[in-house]
Amino acid sequence: MNTEWVPCSFCEGKGKDPFDIMSSLSVCCVCGGRRVVQVRMPYTRCSHCRGTGAIKTLTCTVCHGKGFVTAPAGPTTVCPECKGTGDDSSAPSMDCLKCRGRGWIPIRR
Numbered sequence: 001m002n003t004e005w006v007p008c009s010f011c012e013g014k015g016k017d018p019f020d021i022m023s024s025l026s027v028c029c030v031c032g033g034r035r036v037v038q039v040r041m042p043y044t045r046c047s048h049c050r051g052t053g054a055i056k057t058l059t060c061t062v063c064h065g066k067g068f069v070t071a072p073a074g075p076t077t078v079c080p081e082c083k084g085t086g087d088d089s090s091a092p093s094m095d096c097l098k099c100r101g102r103g104w105i106p107i108r109r
């Protein structure tokens with residue numbers, strides 16, 4: 001399994017909690033202050049949070065704040081439910097149920 005270290009999207013590689021939610025624990029809860037996160041290769045930008053790792057001030061539930069999700073091995077198509085945004089149509093802060101927030105679904109062969 002190939003993995004790669006990428007700068008943490010949630011804290012923009014700063015290692016600090018970007019929203020100061022826990023002032024006593026100011027390290028980023030996603031990377032633990034390491035400034036980088038490990039992602040599995042191949043990876044792609046998370047659609048739900050637009051690669052920022054955050055939905056408002058919460059960590060994105062789809063990529064867990066990393067800003068990247070593991071790319072599929074096979075062919076994919078744009079999710080017809082959310083049109084690739086990864087957002088639930090009724091509540092944009094929720095992830096799309098059909099594609100689980102990824103914005104794409106694997107094409108079944």
Ligand SMILES: [Zn+2]
Nearest residue numbers: 008011028031
């Ligand atoms: Zn971080």
Ligand SMILES: [Zn+2]
Nearest residue numbers: 046049060063
């Ligand atoms: Zn995300």
Ligand SMILES: [Zn+2]
Nearest residue numbers: 079082096099
């Ligand atoms: Zn979708």
